[in-house]
Structures are given as C-alpha cells and as structure tokens.
Amino acid sequence: MSTLELGAPRSMYRSVRKYAKIYRASLVERMAYRSDFLLGTVLRFLPMITTILLWQAIYKGGEDSTQAGFRLNEMIAYLLLTNISRIFSSMPGLAGGIARDIREGTLKKYLIQPIDMIGYLVSYRMAHKTAYVVISALPYALLFYVCRGFFDTGWPDLLTWVAYLVSLILAFFVGFYFEVCVGMVGFWFLEVTSLLYIVMTLNFFISGHMLPLDFLPPFWASFLKALPFQYMAYFPAVVVLGKVRGQDLAIGLLGELFWAIFFMMLARTLYTRGLRRYSAFGG
Amino acid sequence: MVASLIKYARMWASLGRYTLARELSFRGNFLVKISVEILWLFILIAFFSTVFGRTKSIAGWDEWQYMFFVGCFFALNGLIETLFLDNCNEFAELVRTGDLDFLLLKPIDEQFLITCRRIDWGCALNIPMGFGVMGYSLYKIGGPVDPLSIPIFLMTFVSGAAIAYSFMLTLTSLSVWMVRNQSLMEMWWLFSSLARYPREIFVGTWASPIGVFFTFFLPILLVVNVPSQAMVGLLDWRMVGFTLIATVLCLGASRAFFRFALKSYRSASS
Numbered sequence: 001m002s003t004l005e006l007g008a009p010r011s012m013y014r015s016v017r018k019y020a021k022i023y024r025a026s027l028v029e030r031m032a033y034r035s036d037f038l039l040g041t042v043l044r045f046l047p048m049i050t051t052i053l054l055w056q057a058i059y060k061g062g063e064d065s066t067q068a069g070f071r072l073n074e075m076i077a078y079l080l081l082t083n084i085s086r087i088f089s090s091m092p093g094l095a096g097g098i099a100r101d102i103r104e105g106t107l108k109k110y111l112i113q114p115i116d117m118i119g120y121l122v123s124y125r126m127a128h129k130t131a132y133v134v135i136s137a138l139p140y141a142l143l144f145y146v147c148r149g150f151f152d153t154g155w156p157d158l159l160t161w162v163a164y165l166v167s168l169i170l171a172f173f174v175g176f177y178f179e180v181c182v183g184m185v186g187f188w189f190l191e192v193t194s195l196l197y198i199v200m201t202l203n204f205f206i207s208g209h210m211l212p213l214d215f216l217p218p219f220w221a222s223f224l225k226a227l228p229f230q231y232m233a234y235f236p237a238v239v240v241l242g243k244v245r246g247q248d249l250a251i252g253l254l255g256e257l258f259w260a261i262f263f264m265m266l267a268r269t270l271y272t273r274g275l276r277r278y279s280a281f282g283g
Numbered sequence: 284m285v286a287s288l289i290k291y292a293r294m295w296a297s298l299g300r301y302t303l304a305r306e307l308s309f310r311g312n313f314l315v316k317i318s319v320e321i322l323w324l325f326i327l328i329a330f331f332s333t334v335f336g337r338t339k340s341i342a343g344w345d346e347w348q349y350m351f352f353v354g355c356f357f358a359l360n361g362l363i364e365t366l367f368l369d370n371c372n373e374f375a376e377l378v379r380t381g382d383l384d385f386l387l388l389k390p391i392d393e394q395f396l397i398t399c400r401r402i403d404w405g406c407a408l409n410i411p412m413g414f415g416v417m418g419y420s421l422y423k424i425g426g427p428v429d430p431l432s433i434p435i436f437l438m439t440f441v442s443g444a445a446i447a448y449s450f451m452l453t454l455t456s457l458s459v460w461m462v463r464n465q466s467l468m469e470m471w472w473l474f475s476s477l478a479r480y481p482r483e484i485f486v487g488t489w490a491s492p493i494g495v496f497f498t499f500f501l502p503i504l505l506v507v508n509v510p511s512q513a514m515v516g517l518l519d520w521r522m523v524g525f526t527l528i529a530t531v532l533c534l535g536a537s538r539a540f541f542r543f544a545l546k547s548y549r550s551a552s553s
Contacts, residue, residue, distance in 0.1 A: 043469050047476040049493070053484040054341070062338035194315030201319055205326045215333050 018115070019123045026127030041136040045143055048083075052076050068214040074241060075212070076150040080143070081237035082209050087132060088168045089175030089207075089232035091125060098183025099192040107278065118180060118267060125176055156240055163249055167236040170256040174231045177263030184267060187274030208234025228259035291395060299402045306404045316405030320361075324412055327353055342483035344516075347423040349481075352511040354416030356479045359440065359507055361409025363447050368471075369403045371451050375458035381550045394541055398452060417514070424515060436514040439523060442530040443506035449533035450474055450503060456537075456544035478506045502529045 059065070059072040070078065098121075101107040110117040144151075156164070182199055186192050204210060207229040213221045224230060235252055238244050244252055306313050331353060335346040344352060374397060377383040386396050421428060454471055477497055482504045485494025497504045509526045512519065 043473060046473050049490075050476060050480050050484070053486075053490055054480055056487075057342040057481075057484045058334055058338050061340040061342070064337075067337045191312060194312055194319070197319045198315065198322060201322050201326065205329065210326075210330055211333065215337065217336075 015119075019119050022115075022120055022123040023127045026124045027131055029127075041139050044083075045139070048080065048143075051079055055079070068212060069243070070212060070214070073150045073152050076147070077153075078212055078237050078241060080147055080150070081240060082233040084140070085168065085171055085233045085236040086209065087136065088129065088236075089171040091175050091179040094121070094125065094176070094179040095183035095196050096193060098180065099186030099196075102183075102186040102274070102278065103190050111275075118271060121180065122176065126172075129172060153242055156242060160240060160242060160245075163253060164236060164240040166253060167231070167239050167256060170253070170260050171231050171236055173260040174228055174256060174263060177260065177267045178228065178232075180267040181263055181270060184270035184274055187270070187277055203229055203232065206230075207232040208237070212238070228263070231256045231259060291392070294391070294395075295399055298400060302402045303404050313405055317408050320406060320409050321412070324357060324409070324416070327357070328416070342481050342486075344481055344483070347420045348511075348515045351417050351420035351424070351515045352481060352507060354413045354418075354420060355440070355511045355514075356413070356507045357416060358410050358413025359443055359447065359510075360475060360479075361406050361413055362444050363451065363475075364406040365403050365410065367398050367448055367451055368406075370398050370400050371455040371471075374455045375461070378458050378548065383548065384550050387545070387548075393545060394452070394538060398448075398455070421515070428514075429518075432514050432518060435518065435523060436510050439510040439513050439526050442526050443510055445530045446502060446526075446533045447475070447478070447506050449530075449537035450501075452537040453540055456541045459544040459548050474503050477503050481511075482508045499525075502526075502533070505529060 055075050056072065059067065059075070065071060067075070098117075101109075101117075107117070110120065182192065182196060185195065189195070206224050206227065208224075209232075213224050213230060213234050215221075216224065225234075235244070235256065239249065239252070328350070331346075331349060334341070335349070339345065341349055374383075377386065377397070383397075386400075387393055389396060451471055454474075482494055482498060485491060485497075485504075494504065505522070505526045509522050513523065
C-alpha cells in the first residue's frame with residue numbers, strides 16, 4: 001500500500017475534525033444570543049394570528065370547503081409548516097456576507113489560511129441552524145400544541161417522518177448553496193444587495209411560503225414545481241401533510257437531491273472561476 | 284405660526300432635494316430598489332387574484348373592494364417608508380454613537396429633524412402605484428363615486444398616516460433606553476402586518492377582543508380600514524370621527540413620549 005493511499009483517509013479525517021471545530025465554535029457563539037433568538041421567534045408567531053384569520057375569512061367566502069385539495073384546517077397546518085421549512089432553508093445574510101467579503105477584500109482570510117470558504121460557511125450555518133432549532137423548539141412545540149386542532153389528518157407514519165426529515169435537511173442544502181451562488185455573483189458585479197432583494201422577494205411567493213403552489217393555475221403550478229424554490233417551503237410541508245406519497249414522494253426527494261447537488265457544483269465552479277478574477281489590494 | 288410652518292415646509296423640500304440628488308448618484312441601485320417595490324406589488328396582486336379565483340369575498344369585501352384596500356395599504360405604507368422609516372431606523376445608532384448631540388444643538392424642532400431628515404425616494408413610487416391600484420379598483424367596481432367620500436377618504440388617509448407615524452415615533456423613542464432597536468423595528472413590522480388586513484377578519488371568541496383592542500386602544504386597525512371603507516364600503520361617520528380624535532391623541536401622546544425620552548438621553552461622548 002503506498003503512502004498516498006494511507007495519507008488520503010488521514011487528511012480527510014483532519015479535514016472533518018477542522019470543520020467540526022468550526023461548527024462547535026460557531027455553535028457556542030450563536031448560543032450566546034439565545035434570548036435575542038427567542039424574542040425574534042416569539043415575535044414572528046404574531047403575524048400567524050392574522051394569517052389564520054385571513055384564511056378563515058377566505059374559506060368562509062368560498063363555496064367549496066376544499067380549495068385546490070386543501071381543507072381550511074390543512075391550509076392553516078400547511079402555513080404553519082412552511083415556517084418549519086423556512087427555518088431550514090432561509091439563510092439570512094449569507095449571500096450579502098459573501099458579496100461583502102469579495103467587495104471589501106476580506107475574502108483573503110480564506111485564501112491565506114488552510115480553510116475552504118464554502119466549507120467554513122457550511123459549518124457556520126449548520127451551527128446557526130442547530131442553535132436556532134434548539135432554542136425555538138420549545139416555542140414552536142407550544143405553538144403547534146395550541147394549533148393542534150388544525151392537524152386533523154392523523155399522525156404521519158414512520159416513512160413520512162423519515163421523508164420529512166430528509167426533505168428538511170435537503171432544504172437546508174438547497175437554500176444554502178443557492179444563496180452561496182447568488183453571493184458568488186459578487187465576483188462579477190460589485191453590488192449584489194439589490195439583486196438579492198429581488199431574488200428574496202420573488203422567492204417568498206414562488207417557494208409556496210404565501211400559499212400552496214396548487215392554488216395557482218395549472219401551468220404556473222407545474223412550472224414552479226419544476227424549479228428548486230418549492231423545496232425551500234412547499235415540498236417539506238406537503239410531505240408531512242401526506243399529500244405526496246409513493247412514487248411522487250421518491251421523485252420529489254430525488255429532485256430535491258438533484259437541485260442540492262446542482263447548486264453545490266455551481267457554487268464550487270463560480271468560486272473557482274471567481275477567484276481567477278479576484279484581486280485584493282492594501283496592507 | 285404660519286411663518287414657522289412655511290419655514291419647516293421649505294426645509295423639508297430642501298432636505299428632499301438633497302436626498303434625491305444623493306440617491307440619483309447611485310442610479311443603478313435606485314432603479315433596482317424601485318423594481319423590488321414593483322415586484323412586491325405584483326406579488327400581492329397575484330396572491331389576492333389567486334385567492335379571489337377561489338372565493339367571492341373576504342370578510343364582506345368583494346374582489347375589487349379588497350384590491351382597493353390592498354392599494355390603500357400599499358400607498359400608505361409607501362408614504363411612511365418614504366418619509367419616516369429610514370430616519371427612525373437610524374435613531375438608535377445616533378443614540379449609541381452620541382451623534383444625536385449634533386442634532387439636538389440645532390435650532391430646529393428635534394422631532395422634525397430626527398424623523399424627517401431624509402426621504403427614501405426608492406419607496407416613493409409606492410404611493411402613486413398604490414393610488415393606481417385604488418383607481419383601477421374603483422373603475423372595476425363601477426358606478427358613481429359619492430363626491431363626499433373623496434375628501435373623507437383623503438382626510439382619513441392622512442389621519443391613518445399620522446397614527447402610523449405616532450406608533451413609529453413611540454417605538455423609536457424607546458431606543459433612548461434600549462440603544463439597540465432591531466426588535467423595535469420587528470415590532471413595527473408586526474404593527475404594519477396588523478394594518479394590512481380588514482378589521483372584519485377579527486371574528487370569534489379569541490379574535491374579537493384582539494380586533495377591539497387594536498381598534499380602540501392601540502388603533503392600528505383604523506389606519507387602512509377607515510379610509511378604504513370611506514371610499515368603497517359603508518361610510519361610518521362614528522368611525523371617521525373616532526379616527527380623527529385618535530389621530531390627535533396619538534400625535535400628542537407620541538410627541539410627549541418622545542420629549543420625555545429625550546430628557547433621559549445621556550450623551551455617549553466623553
């Protein structure tokens with residue numbers, strides 16, 4: 001066995017240990033702001049009250065008790081669940097931070113240290129999400145307990161739970177690598193904040209955060225379901241509601257995996273090409 | 284009094300010209316900001332068009348009455364964001380750094396200088412866009428418009444903006460003690476999210492008291508509801524009268540609170 005073959009697993013182990021340490025340090029840092037997190041989570045619950053009331057009024061004004069395959073209770077359960085999807089897929093400040101590092105030249109900190117920027121950011125974001133999930137678990141559990149009446153389709157089976165968990169984890173990667181790709185545009189255009197606003201505003205609607213994509217006319221619903229944005233809010237919610245099953249579920253999860261890998265590769269390509277253009281000045 | 288009002292109006296116009304010139308020196312960014320606002324209006328319209336494809340009315344508001352409500356909210360929110368939001372957002376930073384000293388030393392009313400210093404022209408287009416949606420909705424509703432409802436609408440629209448401004452000023456004043464105002468701005472967002480829906484959706488055992496509280500005690504639900512109702516719903520004179528009284532009370536109370544907060548300000552300089 002050559003030295004090269006022995007060295008490869010050792011170097012991989014060292015690499016995993018390095019990013020695990022970044023994860024741990026970021027987690028400790030994030031947990032320091034737990035009260036701010038908690039307050040933010042509780043405040044975010046309040047608009048849900050008006051959302052629930054709005055949808056009750058919408059269903060009351062309609063002739064059918066089922067709209068686009070959703071009963072009122074399912075609709076409200078869906079809107080509550082999209083918040084869980086967004087916990088995993090939303091990446092506040094990620095693309096803007098990358099663009100700022102490029103613009104201000106602070107990107108060089110990754111270039112002069114044995115740390116890969118994308119690897120560092122994955123560890124950092126995972127820590128951020130872990131802290132958020134841990135801290136917001138209690139208020140969310142309370143919210144879902146109070147709203148348990150809306151979840152009247154019965155307890156999902158084990159397979160659905162597993163599929164839901166997988167869809168949420170993949171939602172994290174789709175959201176993360178998508179934002180990284182947007183941030184990488186900063187190598188070519190100095191100011192991406194405005195582009196970011198457009199993408200995020202549009203994402204709010206086309207990811208199904210405002211309403212299930214099934215409510216849209218058939219052409220638009222099919223079109224948006226072919227895009228990656230549905231995985232950031234719509235897809236995980238309909239999985240746990242049991243609206244996607246069997247073959248459709250498998251195809252959906254494979255589609256989500258495809259988009260996660262696609263954006264991962266695109267982010268890596270953009271980073272490599274961007275670095276060729278990048279130049280930093282100053283002492 | 285009149286001379287003073289003219290002086291402040293001229294000063295506001297000058298500040299407006301200055302901020303416009305500043306904004307136009309970053310034209311690309313300015314255009315994208317406007318595009319985001321247009322996009323957001325289209326998303327709102329798409330959302331409610333989709334909803335009205337499946338229902339006839341929302342809490343007694345039919346499609347075009349509701350679209351008028353959406354336009355009114357968009358215009359009013361645009362007005363607040365254009366004139367005051369950025370200024371109030373910056374107040375905590377002025378307190379933290381002690382730069383507020385420079386503003387307090389000027390021979391101009393502190394409240395005016397702090398809340399009206401800058402105009403965010405990137406949001407200004409929301410106002411005509413909102414009025415455009417209202418105009419189109421009125422056209423779709425059809426029928427003659429009661430001539431009396433137009434001045435009532437304009438009066439309650441201005442009152443609504445004044446009430447919203449009062450709430451923003453109160454939240455801003457808290458920065459003197461809290462220094463960091465991120466949660467305060469989140470509170471503002473929550474307030475505005477309450478204003479964006481009709482008052483009639485607050486029905487039922489637990490929702491009804493919330494509706495009453497935010498109508499008569501913290502009257503944020505009056506802001507869009509009363510002007511919209513004056514134009515496309517049933518004109519309720521009692522609500523119009525109450526809105527005008529609430530406006531005066533809110534403006535007075537928020538100014539008193541702001542001045543009280545300023546008294547607690549301890550400069551950050553050494």
